[in-house]
Amino acid sequence: MLAGERLPKPPIWIMRQAGRYLPEYRELRATTASFMEFCYSPVKAAEATLQPIRRFGFDAAILFSDILVVPDALGQEVTFAEGEGPRLHPITLDGGLSRLADEIDLERLSPVFEAIERVRAGLGPETTFLGFCGAPWTVASYMIAGKGTPELAPSRLLAYRDPDFLVALIDRLVEASIRYLVRQFQAGVDAVQIFESFAGALTASGFERWSLQPIRRIVDGVRAQVPHARIIVFTRAAGAGHRLTAERTGADAVALDWAVNGAWAAENVQALKPVQGNLDPLTVVAGGQALEEGVRDVLAAFSSGPHIFNLGHGIVPETPVENVGKLVKLVRGETA
Numbered sequence: 001m002l003a004g005e006r007l008p009k010p011p012i013w014i015m016r017q018a019g020r021y022l023p024e025y026r027e028l029r030a031t032t033a034s035f036m037e038f039c040y041s042p043v044k045a046a047e048a049t050l051q052p053i054r055r056f057g058f059d060a061a062i063l064f065s066d067i068l069v070v071p072d073a074l075g076q077e078v079t080f081a082e083g084e085g086p087r088l089h090p091i092t093l094d095g096g097l098s099r100l101a102d103e104i105d106l107e108r109l110s111p112v113f114e115a116i117e118r119v120r121a122g123l124g125p126e127t128t129f130l131g132f133c134g135a136p137w138t139v140a141s142y143m144i145a146g147k148g149t150p151e152l153a154p155s156r157l158l159a160y161r162d163p164d165f166l167v168a169l170i171d172r173l174v175e176a177s178i179r180y181l182v183r184q185f186q187a188g189v190d191a192v193q194i195f196e197s198f199a200g201a202l203t204a205s206g207f208e209r210w211s212l213q214p215i216r217r218i219v220d221g222v223r224a225q226v227p228h229a230r231i232i233v234f235t236r237a238a239g240a241g242h243r244l245t246a247e248r249t250g251a252d253a254v255a256l257d258w259a260v261n262g263a264w265a266a267e268n269v270q271a272l273k274p275v276q277g278n279l280d281p282l283t284v285v286a287g288g289q290a291l292e293e294g295v296r297d298v299l300a301a302f303s304s305g306p307h308i309f310n311l312g313h314g315i316v317p318e319t320p321v322e323n324v325g326k327l328v329k330l331v332r333g334e335t336a
């Protein structure tokens with residue numbers, strides 16, 4: 001599929017498919033107090049990766065981990081406050097970049113690679129195995145603000161006030177991401193997705209400089225070592241920028257958020273690269289007619305070219321599990 005052919009039924013997987021909407025995940029998660037510790041537990045991370053495959057038979061498994069293991073392995077410790085999301089000591093304080101290691105500590109991430117090996121061993125050949133990392137702008141935004149912020153004011157301001165600092169931080173993240181993704185391929189993933197969750201916060205020129213160019217460098221850097229590496233790029237909320245993602249990043253496929261107009265995307269993105277997406281995750285919470293219509297519209301919009309079915313962003317924890325089963329059946333044309 002990532003080679004660009006159209007399949008009779010689109011393959012389907014779901015962003016955040018391993019997560020809190022699944023009772024078996026919540027049960028497993030409850031055995032470890034800290035989220036980062038859970039990410040660094042190979043047996044548990046591998047099990048969380050496989051749970052949604054067993055239950056729904058998705059066409060792809062995505063490694064259970066988090067984009068913030070990269071700052072953690074660069075020496076900026078990451079913790080998760082219960083119900084509040086990630087917390088980091090902002091990188092702009094106390095010594096700035098000198099607090100970061102020059103190179104990512106892949107040794108610290110060895111539990112992640114062990115989880116990959118375990119998943120690989122437990123996954124049938126019919127299921128594609130995806131690794132991932134965050135794109136530099138998104139990861140840098142957490143490193144700068146120290147937490148999630150509504151409009152990314154801290155990193156956007158830094159880009160204006162001290163662009164040299166941001167250049168240096170993004171350079172560090174480009175190199176770290178290349179090494180991290182190459183190691184994921186060596187451990188056994190078939191393809192990777194780069195998550196630029198905060199593409200939508202950038203101006204047009206900011207998008208070029210802080211998102212498209214660093215992603216391009218990662219794609220080229222990974223392919224220099226893994227020539228056939230398949231890479232999906234998700235520049236969330238990029239609007240018309242999705243076309244640039246297809247043109248400029250070197251991605252094999254472009255993931256679309258739910259706000260993208262399907263007809264526009266078919267003509268401007270899918271004509272260039274296979275697309276992935278873009279059902280509104282809340283249709284799966286609502287179920288019923290909203291889900292049926294949503295699936296029908298997404299299938300119709302992308303019926304004339306290569307398409308991987310997915311949501312337009314991660315599945316939300318409140319999603320009824322049975323609606324996910326219905327979604328899979330609807331996409332596969334089985335009676336729900």
Ligand SMILES: Cc1c2[nH]c(c1CCC(=O)O)Cc1[nH]c(c(CCC(=O)O)c1C)Cc1[nH]c(c(CCC(=O)O)c1C)Cc1[nH]c(c(C)c1CCC(=O)O)C2
Pocket residue numbers: 014015016017018019020029035062063064065066067068083084085086132134148195197314
């Ligand atoms: C921005 C971002 C993060 N992490 C990620 C992104 C990019 C994708 C996106 O935009 O959603 C990526 C991610 N995070 C997680 C995965 C696992 C694989 C999958 O199933 O997709 C992936 C691919 C697990 C997770 N990562 C997190 C959870 C929930 C915590 C838990 O289960 O205890 C999971 C399952 C925690 C996390 N991790 C992050 C935040 C902001 C949070 C807190 C949000 C919340 O609590 O709902 C950072």
